[in-house]
Amino acid sequence: MTRWLDVEVGTDDIDLITLPSNLALVDLQNDNEFKLVVGDLGRGEEGPKLKVFKGAMQISDTILPDLPLGVVGFSINESMPRSVPLIAVAYSSCVYMYRNLKIFYKYYLPSSELNMCEIEVWKQLTNPSYHNIESLQSLTDSLGAIPHKLLSPQSQNLLDLTPDQQLEYLENITDVPSKKNAEIVCITTLKLHSIEREKSVCILKRDWPEGRILFNTDEHIIAVEVVTADNSVMVICADNTLACYSKKGKKQWCLTLEHRPVAMTLVPVLHLGVTLTAVALATGHVHLYDGKARRDTIFVRDLVSVMKFGQLGQEEHVLIIVTGGGNLMLKILKRTADFSAHAAGVQLSPHAAGGQRPWLIPKKSKLFLEQSVRERENAVSMHQTFQHELNRLRLLAAKTLLEAHVKSDNSIGIGPMDSLRLTAEVEGLGPVFRVTLIIENTSKEKAVIGLAILFHVHTINYKVSNPYIKVPLLSPGGKLKFPTKIEEVFDDQINPDVLFRPVTGQGGERSLVKVLLVKEGKTTPILAATVQMPPTDPMMLPFDKMQAAAGLESNEDSNWFTKT
Amino acid sequence: MGLLDKLSVWLGRGKAEVTVLVLGLDNSGKSTLLNALRAPEQRVAHTTPTVAQQQEHFQSGGVSFSAWDVSGAPRHRALWERHYRRAHAVIFVVDSADHLRLVVAREEMELLLAHPDMFGRRVPLLIFANKSDAAHALAPMQVAAALCLERITDKPWHICASCALSGAGIADGVTWLARQLRDGLVPTQHT
Ligand SMILES: Nc1nc2c(ncn2[C@@H]2O[C@H](COP(=O)(O)OP(=O)(O)OP(=O)(O)O)[C@@H](O)[C@H]2O)c(=O)[nH]1
Ligand SMILES: [Mg+2]
Numbered sequence: 200m201t202r203w204l205d206v207e208v209g210t211d212d213i214d215l216i217t218l219p220s221n222l223a224l225v226d227l228q229n230d231n232e233f234k235l236v237v238g239d240l241g242r243g244e245e246g247p248k249l250k251v252f253k254g255a256m257q258i259s260d261t262i263l264p265d266l267p268l269g270v271v272g273f274s275i276n277e278s279m280p281r282s283v284p285l286i287a288v289a290y291s292s293c294v295y296m297y298r299n300l301k302i303f304y305k306y307y308l309p310s311s312e313l314n315m316c317e318i319e320v321w322k323q324l325t326n327p328s329y330h331n332i333e334s335l336q337s338l339t340d341s342l343g344a345i346p347h348k349l350l351s352p353q354s355q356n357l358l359d360l361t362p363d364q365q366l367e368y369l370e371n372i373t374d375v376p377s378k379k380n381a382e383i384v385c386i387t388t389l390k391l392h393s394i395e396r397e398k399s400v401c402i403l404k405r406d407w408p409e410g411r412i413l414f415n416t417d418e419h420i421i422a423v424e425v426v427t428a429d430n431s432v433m434v435i436c437a438d439n440t441l442a443c444y445s446k447k448g449k450k451q452w453c454l455t456l457e458h459r460p461v462a463m464t465l466v467p468v469l470h471l472g473v474t475l476t477a478v479a480l481a482t483g484h485v486h487l488y489d490g491k492a493r494r495d496t497i498f499v500r501d502l503v504s505v506m507k508f509g510q511l512g513q514e515e516h517v518l519i520i521v522t523g524g525g526n527l528m529l530k531i532l533k534r535t536a537d538f539s540a541h542a543a544g545v546q547l548s549p550h551a552a553g554g555q556r557p558w559l560i561p562k563k564s565k566l567f568l569e570q571s572v573r574e575r576e577n578a579v580s581m582h583q584t585f586q587h588e589l590n591r592l593r594l595l596a597a598k599t600l601l602e603a604h605v606k607s608d609n610s611i612g613i614g615p616m617d618s619l620r621l622t623a624e625v626e627g628l629g630p631v632f633r634v635t636l637i638i639e640n641t642s643k644e645k646a647v648i649g650l651a652i653l654f655h656v657h658t659i660n661y662k663v664s665n666p667y668i669k670v671p672l673l674s675p676g677g678k679l680k681f682p683t684k685i686e687e688v689f690d691d692q693i694n695p696d697v698l699f700r701p702v703t704g705q706g707g708e709r710s711l712v713k714v715l716l717v718k719e720g721k722t723t724p725i726l727a728a729t730v731q732m733p734p735t736d737p738m739m740l741p742f743d744k745m746q747a748a749a750g751l752e753s754n755e756d757s758n759w760f761t762k763t
Numbered sequence: 764m765g766l767l768d769k770l771s772v773w774l775g776r777g778k779a780e781v782t783v784l785v786l787g788l789d790n791s792g793k794s795t796l797l798n799a800l801r802a803p804e805q806r807v808a809h810t811t812p813t814v815a816q817q818q819e820h821f822q823s824g825g826v827s828f829s830a831w832d833v834s835g836a837p838r839h840r841a842l843w844e845r846h847y848r849r850a851h852a853v854i855f856v857v858d859s860a861d862h863l864r865l866v867v868a869r870e871e872m873e874l875l876l877a878h879p880d881m882f883g884r885r886v887p888l889l890i891f892a893n894k895s896d897a898a899h900a901l902a903p904m905q906v907a908a909a910l911c912l913e914r915i916t917d918k919p920w921h922i923c924a925s926c927a928l929s930g931a932g933i934a935d936g937v938t939w940l941a942r943q944l945r946d947g948l949v950p951t952q953h954t
Binding site: 205254533 | 863
């Protein structure tokens, strides 16, 4: 399953020759529709041009005065409503700014007059009579005495040559340096600048007199990218390697590629929290790496010349590829794409799983810094305020709890417990009856807690299966049912009266069961109810006891039982 | 089924609302389109990108619609599928001037059609090739080809050009949808 959607691009009239630095994605019209701006170097008769693409469609073409070396888009102010972004195009010694694709500002890097001594030396250097080793030596010495950074590039070059080469150089020289032109090597709006020279990567900062060499590589560098998350530097080299260096210049890791790399770009996928490195190989494949682990391969069938990833049009994740043949390819990352190790079918080596990748920790924001300063300065008062608030919160909680407690405290002494109702239902023929007690809280706003039911019976007469029942919280308007089994107990000598109870309907004293509703902490019951138990049906009397009773009675009236 | 039965079903149908999902990429004009279906005095002058979803009601061809306007922003598209189960119909809005993202629209539609809650259901699918007034807007047939609509076999579908700003073309499409729902739903209710 591919993770990329191919956009169809009409190939006929697009013919691009460009550099990685000449591609920019700019919201040119401030309508959140990003355009691709390409500084095209031109081909044959055609001169360099600035081309603007809307999606894959070219919408403008501006002739450039010189070969473009870098194109960036930027807006002057971030305030709303934002002004139309500018495009800056860098040439060898000047920068042109375009607004709405019209030249709006030209900036020439300052050229400085040469040092008088240098001009004097050069006058003699161009004189053939001085073209011998000895006089040359003294002249180069006096050139060397001038601070290196004040010298023109020509003088600097001369000093780097061996005496023989110097002689040869001077024989062929035609024009004498007169002015010193600063040269643009790269243009970018990044804070950290890094440029590549033959085999070393230097780091430049504003106010630094010259670049500092960060690290050297064994082979020629093909492309360099700086990962913004941790400022590490990715480098592809002509010896078919992809290497990662820390911002201090220490080599982190290096892996050998299957083929010669030709282009590289970073692929930050924010919603997945990864920044991949896309490396295009001479075979027409583009490999995507997450750190050292390869996560995806795209076959583009053509030699890649330049790659760039970013927002184009309304689409956030577009991989833009300019092929060696000058074609434009657009690939959109699918919304459902997943580059996790699992999805990519990559076995994580235990080494890689050890958490080599730095965590994505966002930069400390200005707000955070201000807050931390405030916290350091006003630590005591902040602590006090916090404690104060905390105490108030505790007090509020305690008050609320107390209020709830008071409301639910139905003490019998204070208010009548008329909000509680107790009813009982008796079911069954005996000797086991089911007594269901129903407790109802008729109050609208008070809940009741801590209630319990207690059965008060004569243990000779009745056995209650569960004489003490704890009642859970009874919400306002709530109703709870408690079924209990009550068994009538007959002693071995059944009084014959019991057999006549159904007839007389008289249960007598012994058939009363008292139910008490008690409350925790109260010495007197809240409610009491008396349940008159119905007499047990004689047919349900335990048989053995009946026999015993019959046996006793047979002395007086031996046939009574059998008669009935 | 007798004539009276049919009539009563029709009348009953007219009262019940059918749920229609309005889907499409962000900025395709979904909210603008629903805005155009409102009564003139209820319309808003400018639509802003939708967050999450909002509900609209409209009527056409004797059918009351309850339309869910769902945000088309990439991070909200995963929420579309939550509405699939209750949808009786789908309106898919495409910005026919956004050539670059036609592939994205196709991808989202393929995901929609393959979803278990949608696959095999006879849910009418109305596609609006919106922004027909914009420069470089593609014709509906070209949009249909780019979305590979001819491959859809389990649902009746219809594409028409629209301009949500002026309202042109919307009524035609919605009339088709209402007819589909009437013709399609009446028999299934009685089987
Ligand atoms: N030219 C033109 N512009 C349109 C048309 N329909 C909508 N628009 C514009 O497209 C932009 C986006 O419209 P919305 O209706 O907010 O888009 P949406 O599909 O609801 O977007 P989300 O809510 O983000 O998913 C607005 O600026 C509309 O004015 C149309 O038919 N023609
Ligand atoms: Mg919307």
